[in-house]
Amino acid sequence: MKLPEDFYRRPDPVQISRELLGKYLITHIGGVRTAGIIVETEAYNGRTDKACHAHLGRRTKRTEIMYHRGGLAYVYLTYGLHHLFNIVTNEAGFADAVLIRALEPTEGLEEMQLRRGLARPGLARPSLMRPGLARPDYRLTAGPGVMSQALGITREHWGENLQGDKIWVEDRNYTLADQDILQRPRVGIAYAQEDALLPWRFSIRNNPWVSRAKATYESGNNSAQ
Protein backbone atom coordinates (compact mmCIF):
# COMPACT_ATOMS: atom_id res chain seq x y z
CA MET A 1 0.00 0.00 0.00
CA LYS A 2 1.39 3.40 -1.00
CA LEU A 3 1.86 5.68 1.98
CA PRO A 4 -0.83 8.38 1.86
CA GLU A 5 -0.09 12.09 1.94
CA ASP A 6 -1.35 12.24 5.52
CA PHE A 7 1.61 10.14 6.61
CA TYR A 8 3.99 12.91 5.59
CA ARG A 9 1.85 15.85 6.71
CA ARG A 10 2.53 15.33 10.39
CA PRO A 11 4.47 17.75 12.58
CA ASP A 12 7.39 15.67 13.88
CA PRO A 13 10.07 14.75 11.32
CA VAL A 14 11.90 12.68 13.95
CA GLN A 15 8.90 10.42 14.42
CA ILE A 16 8.38 10.15 10.66
CA SER A 17 12.07 9.26 10.20
CA ARG A 18 11.71 6.40 12.63
CA GLU A 19 8.52 5.15 11.00
CA LEU A 20 10.05 5.18 7.53
CA LEU A 21 12.48 2.43 8.52
CA GLY A 22 11.24 -0.84 7.07
CA LYS A 23 9.12 0.86 4.43
CA TYR A 24 9.80 0.21 0.74
CA LEU A 25 11.12 2.99 -1.46
CA ILE A 26 10.23 2.37 -5.08
CA THR A 27 11.10 4.21 -8.27
CA HIS A 28 9.84 3.76 -11.80
CA ILE A 29 12.28 5.79 -13.82
CA GLY A 30 13.45 5.28 -17.38
CA GLY A 31 10.97 2.47 -17.78
CA VAL A 32 12.63 0.39 -15.06
CA ARG A 33 11.34 -0.41 -11.61
CA THR A 34 13.81 -0.46 -8.72
CA ALA A 35 13.05 -0.83 -5.02
CA GLY A 36 14.40 -1.57 -1.60
CA ILE A 37 13.79 -1.43 2.13
CA ILE A 38 14.63 1.85 3.84
CA VAL A 39 17.28 1.04 6.46
CA GLU A 40 18.63 4.48 7.39
CA THR A 41 17.07 7.96 7.69
CA GLU A 42 17.75 11.37 9.20
CA ALA A 43 15.32 14.05 10.38
CA TYR A 44 15.72 17.77 9.66
CA ASN A 45 13.62 20.42 11.33
CA GLY A 46 13.31 23.79 9.60
CA ARG A 47 12.39 25.72 12.71
CA THR A 48 14.87 24.66 15.34
CA ASP A 49 17.67 22.82 13.60
CA LYS A 50 20.90 24.48 12.46
CA ALA A 51 21.70 21.52 10.23
CA CYS A 52 18.61 22.10 8.10
CA HIS A 53 19.08 23.92 4.80
CA ALA A 54 16.02 25.99 5.66
CA HIS A 55 17.12 26.88 9.18
CA LEU A 56 15.83 30.25 10.43
CA GLY A 57 13.48 30.60 7.51
CA ARG A 58 16.23 30.51 4.90
CA ARG A 59 14.39 30.40 1.65
CA THR A 60 16.15 29.94 -1.66
CA LYS A 61 15.30 28.50 -5.02
CA ARG A 62 16.81 25.22 -3.86
CA THR A 63 15.02 25.00 -0.51
CA GLU A 64 11.70 26.47 -1.64
CA ILE A 65 10.14 23.02 -1.94
CA MET A 66 10.73 22.33 1.76
CA TYR A 67 8.11 24.97 2.59
CA HIS A 68 5.46 23.10 0.65
CA ARG A 69 3.17 20.48 2.16
CA GLY A 70 4.56 17.07 3.08
CA GLY A 71 4.81 14.28 0.56
CA LEU A 72 7.05 15.93 -2.05
CA ALA A 73 10.65 15.13 -2.98
CA TYR A 74 13.49 17.48 -2.08
CA VAL A 75 16.53 16.47 -4.13
CA TYR A 76 19.74 18.47 -4.16
CA LEU A 77 23.32 18.13 -5.30
CA THR A 78 25.99 17.88 -2.64
CA TYR A 79 29.75 18.18 -3.11
CA GLY A 80 29.04 18.80 -6.78
CA LEU A 81 28.62 15.10 -7.32
CA HIS A 82 25.87 13.37 -5.41
CA HIS A 83 22.12 13.75 -5.52
CA LEU A 84 20.55 13.39 -2.07
CA PHE A 85 16.91 12.35 -1.78
CA ASN A 86 14.71 13.80 0.95
CA ILE A 87 11.00 13.67 1.65
CA VAL A 88 9.33 16.94 2.65
CA THR A 89 7.17 16.58 5.76
CA ASN A 90 4.73 18.63 7.83
CA GLU A 91 2.18 21.13 6.60
CA ALA A 92 2.98 23.97 4.21
CA GLY A 93 5.04 26.68 5.86
CA PHE A 94 7.17 24.29 7.93
CA ALA A 95 10.44 23.41 6.20
CA ASP A 96 10.88 19.91 7.62
CA ALA A 97 12.27 16.92 5.75
CA VAL A 98 13.61 13.40 6.10
CA LEU A 99 16.80 12.36 4.32
CA ILE A 100 16.78 8.76 3.10
CA ARG A 101 20.36 7.55 3.55
CA ALA A 102 20.43 3.87 2.68
CA LEU A 103 18.41 1.04 1.24
CA GLU A 104 18.49 -2.73 1.25
CA PRO A 105 17.84 -3.45 -2.43
CA THR A 106 15.05 -5.87 -3.31
CA GLU A 107 14.08 -5.22 -6.90
CA GLY A 108 15.84 -4.16 -10.10
CA LEU A 109 19.32 -5.11 -8.92
CA GLU A 110 20.74 -5.39 -12.43
CA GLU A 111 19.60 -1.90 -13.33
CA MET A 112 21.00 -0.56 -10.06
CA GLN A 113 24.38 -2.09 -10.86
CA LEU A 114 24.36 -0.54 -14.31
CA ARG A 115 23.49 2.90 -12.95
CA ARG A 116 26.22 2.59 -10.34
CA GLY A 117 28.82 1.43 -12.80
CA LEU A 118 29.30 -1.81 -10.86
CA ALA A 119 29.65 -4.51 -13.44
CA ARG A 120 30.41 -7.07 -10.81
CA PRO A 121 28.41 -10.27 -11.33
CA GLY A 122 26.78 -12.40 -8.67
CA LEU A 123 24.94 -10.01 -6.42
CA ALA A 124 22.43 -12.75 -5.77
CA ARG A 125 20.37 -12.71 -2.56
CA PRO A 126 21.90 -9.51 -1.19
CA SER A 127 19.72 -9.50 1.89
CA LEU A 128 21.13 -12.79 3.09
CA MET A 129 24.42 -13.18 4.91
CA ARG A 130 24.97 -16.88 4.57
CA PRO A 131 28.37 -18.33 5.23
CA GLY A 132 29.89 -19.50 2.02
CA LEU A 133 28.12 -16.99 -0.18
CA ALA A 134 30.06 -14.13 -1.64
CA ARG A 135 29.51 -10.94 0.34
CA PRO A 136 27.10 -8.54 -1.38
CA ASP A 137 28.53 -5.31 -2.69
CA TYR A 138 27.21 -2.72 -0.25
CA ARG A 139 28.46 0.08 -2.48
CA LEU A 140 25.24 -0.42 -4.40
CA THR A 141 22.87 1.46 -2.06
CA ALA A 142 24.56 1.91 1.35
CA GLY A 143 24.80 5.70 1.43
CA PRO A 144 22.62 8.64 0.38
CA GLY A 145 24.52 9.51 -2.80
CA VAL A 146 24.93 6.00 -4.13
CA MET A 147 21.36 5.08 -3.20
CA SER A 148 19.97 7.91 -5.31
CA GLN A 149 22.19 6.91 -8.20
CA ALA A 150 21.04 3.28 -8.00
CA LEU A 151 17.39 4.36 -7.97
CA GLY A 152 17.85 6.82 -10.85
CA ILE A 153 16.92 9.83 -8.71
CA THR A 154 18.39 13.18 -9.81
CA ARG A 155 17.56 16.84 -9.38
CA GLU A 156 15.01 16.39 -12.15
CA HIS A 157 12.88 14.82 -9.44
CA TRP A 158 13.02 17.91 -7.23
CA GLY A 159 9.40 18.56 -6.23
CA GLU A 160 8.12 15.20 -7.42
CA ASN A 161 4.87 14.19 -5.71
CA LEU A 162 5.20 10.86 -3.90
CA GLN A 163 1.58 10.09 -4.73
CA GLY A 164 2.63 9.91 -8.39
CA ASP A 165 4.07 7.04 -10.41
CA LYS A 166 7.81 7.84 -10.46
CA ILE A 167 8.85 7.75 -6.80
CA TRP A 168 6.81 6.54 -3.86
CA VAL A 169 6.96 4.67 -0.55
CA GLU A 170 4.97 1.55 0.32
CA ASP A 171 4.06 -0.05 3.61
CA ARG A 172 4.33 -3.82 3.26
CA ASN A 173 3.72 -4.55 6.93
CA TYR A 174 7.37 -5.01 7.78
CA THR A 175 7.29 -3.90 11.42
CA LEU A 176 10.28 -3.24 13.64
CA ALA A 177 10.52 -3.45 17.39
CA ASP A 178 12.23 -0.64 19.28
CA GLN A 179 15.17 -2.91 19.93
CA ASP A 180 15.67 -3.34 16.17
CA ILE A 181 16.22 0.39 15.77
CA LEU A 182 19.41 2.31 16.36
CA GLN A 183 19.20 6.03 17.11
CA ARG A 184 22.39 8.04 16.68
CA PRO A 185 23.59 11.55 15.83
CA ARG A 186 23.42 12.56 12.18
CA VAL A 187 26.33 12.34 9.79
CA GLY A 188 28.40 15.09 8.21
CA ILE A 189 26.84 18.13 9.89
CA ALA A 190 29.53 19.27 12.32
CA TYR A 191 28.87 22.85 11.16
CA ALA A 192 25.51 22.69 12.99
CA GLN A 193 27.35 22.95 16.34
CA GLU A 194 25.24 21.70 19.26
CA ASP A 195 22.53 20.45 16.91
CA ALA A 196 25.03 17.99 15.48
CA LEU A 197 24.57 16.03 18.71
CA LEU A 198 20.83 15.52 18.28
CA PRO A 199 20.12 11.78 17.86
CA TRP A 200 18.05 12.21 14.73
CA ARG A 201 19.61 9.47 12.62
CA PHE A 202 17.75 6.18 12.60
CA SER A 203 18.90 2.84 11.25
CA ILE A 204 18.00 -0.82 11.43
CA ARG A 205 20.29 -2.54 13.89
CA ASN A 206 22.71 -5.03 12.36
CA ASN A 207 21.54 -4.33 8.84
CA PRO A 208 24.67 -4.31 6.66
CA TRP A 209 23.15 -1.95 4.09
CA VAL A 210 23.33 0.93 6.54
CA SER A 211 25.94 3.46 5.39
CA ARG A 212 29.48 3.02 6.81
CA ALA A 213 28.43 -0.51 7.54
CA LYS A 214 31.60 -1.28 9.42
CA ALA A 215 30.83 1.26 12.11
CA THR A 216 27.40 -0.02 13.08
CA TYR A 217 27.35 -3.59 11.92
CA GLU A 218 27.99 -5.75 14.95
CA SER A 219 30.30 -8.71 14.88
CA GLY A 220 28.93 -11.99 13.65
CA ASN A 221 29.28 -11.45 9.95
CA ASN A 222 32.04 -13.34 8.30
CA SER A 223 34.49 -10.77 7.16
CA ALA A 224 36.29 -13.28 5.00
CA GLN A 225 35.19 -12.93 1.44
Added chain:
DNA sequence: GGAGTGATGTTCT
Protein backbone atom coordinates in the same frame (compact mmCIF):
# COMPACT_ATOMS: atom_id res chain seq x y z
C1' DG B 1 40.84 -1.36 7.83
C1' DG B 2 42.01 3.40 8.78
C1' DA B 3 43.65 8.11 7.65
C1' DG B 4 44.16 11.30 4.02
C1' DT B 5 42.57 13.50 -0.08
C1' DG B 6 40.77 14.79 -4.77
C1' DA B 7 36.64 15.21 -7.56
C1' DT B 8 33.05 18.49 -8.85
C1' DG B 9 28.89 22.10 -9.25
C1' DT B 10 25.65 24.85 -6.70
C1' DT B 11 24.74 28.05 -3.14
C1' DC B 12 25.76 31.65 -0.29
C1' DT B 13 29.09 35.23 1.74
Added chain:
DNA sequence: GAACATCACTCCG
Protein backbone atom coordinates in the same frame (compact mmCIF):
# COMPACT_ATOMS: atom_id res chain seq x y z
C1' DG C 1 36.03 32.18 -2.91
C1' DA C 2 34.53 28.97 0.76
C1' DA C 3 31.63 25.47 2.15
C1' DC C 4 29.06 21.57 1.28
C1' DA C 5 23.43 16.29 4.75
C1' DT C 6 29.58 12.28 -0.17
C1' DC C 7 32.27 8.76 -2.34
C1' DA C 8 36.19 6.17 -3.92
C1' DC C 9 40.73 5.94 -4.31
C1' DT C 10 45.58 5.73 -2.47
C1' DC C 11 48.94 4.69 0.81
C1' DC C 12 50.25 2.51 4.99
C1' DG C 13 49.98 -1.09 8.02
